Amino acid sequence: MSFISDLAPVAALVGPTVLQLAVTDGYQTSKERLVRLFGRGEAERENAVRDSLEGTGAALAAAPDEEARERVRAEHAQRWEDEFIQLLLPLGAAERRRAAEEVREIMKEVAPSTRSGDISISGVTFNERANIQVGNGGYQVNNFGAAG
Structure with missing residues (x-):
């Protein structure tokens, strides 16, 4: 499995998934799974991740208008994507x-709650052509171009 070709697309969707969890009161089980994943089994780190997740939700809620919310979404989505990549780097x-x-499973838990036409992905930057399909609780990411 090539890290770039196989895991980078998942990393690109971590940000939007975390944003959905951060602004939703439900999904407590999914939130805790995410906290455990990013916390790497360390209680202190799990608390920091939980606080960071709450901070993401608070930052989105505090944004005064849609333009500011888009900036916050982009910033926090990138931050969570970077955090996920940092989580993966030392692993075999x-x-x-x-x-x-685990991230794919969390995404599946979050995605079914959206109704047809309500799916929104923001804050994701693709440096090559890409196609994302989401529906019926599933997802597909196709990246076109040379693998790095």
């Missing part, structure tokens, strides 16, 4: 696959 291939699968 099997651990990376498990972490990516």
Whole structure:
């Protein structure tokens, strides 16, 4: 499994998934799964991740208008994507696959709550052509271009 070709697309969707969790009162189980994943089994780190998740929600809620919310979304989505990549870097291939699968499972838990036409992805930057399909609780990411 190539890190860039197989896990980077999952990392790109971590930000929007975290944003959805941060602004929603539900999904407590999904939030805790995310906290455990990013906390790496360390209680102090899990508390910091939980606080950071709450901070993301508070920053979005405090944005005075849609333009400011878009800036906050982009900033926080990138921050969570970067955090996920940092989580993956020291792991071996099997651990990376498990972490990516955990994120995919969390995404599946969050995605079914949206009704048809209500899906929104923001704050994701693709440096190559990309196609994302989401529907019926699933997702598909296709990146076109040379793998790095």
